[in-house]
Amino acid sequence: MITLYLVRHGETLWNVEGKMQGWNDSPLTEKGIRQAQKLGERLKNINFDVIYSSPIGRALKTAELVKGFKNTPLVLDDGLKEIKLGPWEGKSIQELKEEEPEQFNNFWHEPHLYYFQGAETFKDVRERTHKAIDSILSRNKDKKVLIVTHTIALKSIMSKFEHRPIKNLWAPPRIHQTSLTVVKIDDDNNCEIIKYADTSHLDEVKRDNITAV
16 A cells, blocks of 8 residues: 655745746745745645655745755656646746637636647646556555645646546645645555545635636
8 A cells, every 4th residue: 555645835936926827937935935834734744655746946945844854765756747838838827818818718617628839738747647656556556645736737637537528627726835645556456546636734715716826
């Protein structure tokens, strides 16, 4: 049995400003740092065998804060990156609503139809993240593994365990900042979702419908 603890990064500056990040990056806010610290406190008694993180700064910083002073190995994995948004990166939600209304709508409401030149599709992200998870599962039998990643990457990973099609990727639950998802997988690849996007370690959670990724 392997147990995966899947986490989204903490709040960033561009999350607050409503800008799309993708493979680009912005720093954690003071709130984002507190979120990661609170999650670290929640998980302090779990002896993780290894931590895997997206190499993008906001995820890596979150992983480091959750890790704290433990000697747990921290491995960077490109397969855990957020969706690559290409020309959309650094643009605000309002700009994209006005400039690319059809694909903006597809991105948030019809993800199986989303396509933009220079960017990844949701199918690309699903294939990349599933490959990364298969590798992690094969190398970590009977271990506790912490994975720090991003909204769409985490949703894509969970689609593997839920058998969820891409067109339903945005269906609840919402992946809030530093939310915790726990999945147990046995040697026959049977899985049990123990927690999904749990935020009980946070004082408050933003409830808006659309946020930057």
